[in-house]
Amino acid sequence: MSTRVESRSTAVAVDGEIVAPKTSSKASRNRNWRLKVSIGQVVTILLILGIWQAISGPVIPAYLISSPTSVISDTFNLLQTRTMWTDISVTTQELVIGYAIGVVFGILVGILMGSVKFLSSVFEPIIAGINGIPKIALAPLFLLWFGLGIWSKVAQASMIVFFVMYYNVYMGMLSISPMMLKLFQVMGANRRYVARKVILPSLSIPIFAGLKACVPFAMIGVIVGEFIAADQGIGYFVLQATQQFDSAGLFSGIIIMVAMVLIGMSIVTFCQNRVLFWQRVGQGK
Amino acid sequence: MLEFRNVTKRFETPGGQEVTVLQDVSFVVQDDEFCVVVGPSGCGKSTLLNLALGLVPVSEGEVVHDGKVVESIVSSDVGYITQDANLLPWSTVLENIMSPLEIRGIPKSERKATAMEWAEAVGLSKFVDYFPGQLSGGMQKRCSIARTMAYDPGMIYMDEPFGPLDAITRTILQETLLNLWQSRRKTILFITHDLVEAIALGDTVVVINGQPGGVKARIPIPLSRPREIRHLAADAEFVELHTKIWSYLEPGVETNVG
Numbered sequence A: 001m002s003t004r005v006e007s008r009s010t011a012v013a014v015d016g017e018i019v020a021p022k023t024s025s026k027a028s029r030n031r032n033w034r035l036k037v038s039i040g041q042v043v044t045i046l047l048i049l050g051i052w053q054a055i056s057g058p059v060i061p062a063y064l065i066s067s068p069t070s071v072i073s074d075t076f077n078l079l080q081t082r083t084m085w086t087d088i089s090v091t092t093q094e095l096v097i098g099y100a101i102g103v104v105f106g107i108l109v110g111i112l113m114g115s116v117k118f119l120s121s122v123f124e125p126i127i128a129g130i131n132g133i134p135k136i137a138l139a140p141l142f143l144l145w146f147g148l149g150i151w152s153k154v155a156q157a158s159m160i161v162f163f164v165m166y167y168n169v170y171m172g173m174l175s176i177s178p179m180m181l182k183l184f185q186v187m188g189a190n191r192r193y194v195a196r197k198v199i200l201p202s203l204s205i206p207i208f209a210g211l212k213a214c215v216p217f218a219m220i221g222v223i224v225g226e227f228i229a230a231d232q233g234i235g236y237f238v239l240q241a242t243q244q245f246d247s248a249g250l251f252s253g254i255i256i257m258v259a260m261v262l263i264g265m266s267i268v269t270f271c272q273n274r275v276l277f278w279q280r281v282g283q284g285k
Numbered sequence B: 001m002l003e004f005r006n007v008t009k010r011f012e013t014p015g016g017q018e019v020t021v022l023q024d025v026s027f028v029v030q031d032d033e034f035c036v037v038v039g040p041s042g043c044g045k046s047t048l049l050n051l052a053l054g055l056v057p058v059s060e061g062e063v064v065h066d067g068k069v070v071e072s073i074v075s076s077d078v079g080y081i082t083q084d085a086n087l088l089p090w091s092t093v094l095e096n097i098m099s100p101l102e103i104r105g106i107p108k109s110e111r112k113a114t115a116m117e118w119a120e121a122v123g124l125s126k127f128v129d130y131f132p133g134q135l136s137g138g139m140q141k142r143c144s145i146a147r148t149m150a151y152d153p154g155m156i157y158m159d160e161p162f163g164p165l166d167a168i169t170r171t172i173l174q175e176t177l178l179n180l181w182q183s184r185r186k187t188i189l190f191i192t193h194d195l196v197e198a199i200a201l202g203d204t205v206v207v208i209n210g211q212p213g214g215v216k217a218r219i220p221i222p223l224s225r226p227r228e229i230r231h232l233a234a235d236a237e238f239v240e241l242h243t244k245i246w247s248y249l250e251p252g253v254e255t256n257v258g
Helices: A003-009 A024-055 A068-078 A082-115 A117-131 A135-146 A150-174 A178-186 A191-228 A234-243 A247-275 B045-053 B093-103 B108-121 B137-150 B167-183 B195-201 B229-234 B236-256
Strands: B002-012 B018-029 B034-038 B060-065 B078-081 B155-159 B187-192 B204-209 B214-220
Touching (some): A024 A068, A068 A247, A082 A150, A082 A234, A082 A247, A117 A150, A135 A191, A150 A191, A178 A191, A178 B078, A191 A234, A191 B093, B002 B045, B018 B045, B018 B060, B034 B045, B034 B195, B045 B060, B045 B155, B045 B187, B078 B137, B093 B108, B093 B137, B137 B167, B167 B195, B167 B229, B187 B195, B195 B236, B204 B236, B229 B236
Parallel strands (some): B034 B187, B034 B204, B078 B155, B155 B187
Antiparallel strands (some): B002 B018
16 A cells, blocks of 8 residues: 555545544544543533523422433333333334335435436426425324324325435436536446446435435424324323423423434434445545 | 548527537548647637537537447447546446446456556556545546546547646656557547647647637647657757647637637
8 A cells, every 4th residue: 555545545534524644643632632522512411401400490390391300210210111112113103104205205206307307397396386385384284184193194204304305316416427427428338327336326425415314304294293183102292291291201202202313313324334435535445 | 530521510508699619620530640639718629529429419510430420429439538537436446447348248357357457557556446535636537547448449539638637747647648558559539728738649739729619720740759748848849849839829819818
């Protein structure tokens, strides 16, 4: 391996961070910096929790904001009940199905619109118009169409996810270099080869960006659906807790939602790291 | 052999106006000739290349490649080296060089051997497993040259391939290109706005100038080969050619301003 490339590769940004060259002083400075950042984050979180704990009761009534200790014990207790796991399972189903439908259609329509000029000329303004609808306003309509069960929530989630995914993929299609396509045509590549080797890999970046962005969006759709009308699910649980002034339960519900979103995001990140390995230049070989 | 016969190209602007980019262009590129087209930016030289490649249709006249009129994208026996290296960023150097061989259905072991050979020829043998993002601009360009040479097209079109490189890298790559061409003759149509590059590389320099662009001169370059490009500036014959060709470029420069 030549030193020329090695010195180049170490200066390349990975995930927004500059990878430090392998000199010991810089490496230790970097470690120090990271340690300081971690300490700063932990202190901030502890401070917020401490203040929260302190003002709960004496300053603000506990039924309004609960307190970290009761939220933690409440979450712990809830996770040992069967009904909470039923709620989690229902919400997970709605989330996964809604996300999958939105993602698949978003990708397909994005590719189609990006490859057929006539379709995009006709439908782009129409899609933009529909995207203008505040999608949450459609929740009652979905309830009417798909009933009280999971499908009204699935519809709500996939509706939101679709647009995010569609715009990511469509823009991704437009950003593929026309020069690259010409070059492969001149090299004699047929459409299938170009699709497989040029277009799909190019789209992997916007697709993964979309997949990540869509996890919390899908959760919004599902929870809104459950707020409107449901008899199961985390959103339903949170709403019930609120109506009973059970703020600890409310916060526990939110914590569980956040955990679900984070798990979803880390699954996407895991897949992304396996697929977009070529983007991690500068890792050395 | 490549022939431009009274080629005229007009474009329609979005406003509906017709703009003539090339007017009545005729010249011939002989087999195994290194022909360089030089002209200021905006004279239509890239359009000329697109016409030859069949990427855009001619308005009048015809382009004839090996006896056949070019009507749509010519493939299989032509190579195209663009200003940007246009490598696939998700493929390694070796995979990039192999891709046209893969397109041609050449068996895997054979295409790997050929690609290795060309990686070596352009000085990238140690970097075959690198991704393009890990390479410098000059090395990326070497890779794109290897990718084109690997499938051995009879005719290669080059559109300002060394334009974005720094002067030192550019000279070194010009020498690499000449060495490759010397050992494996091909017909090359090379577009540039750099007069020094044009004289250094070409057997023939075709000067295109004006708006619309037309052929102002077709000048044979009698400099002996192999040429040492880095020492050319001191060559009296080179200086004479340089001065001579400049005279065809001058009036166009004025009309192109503003």
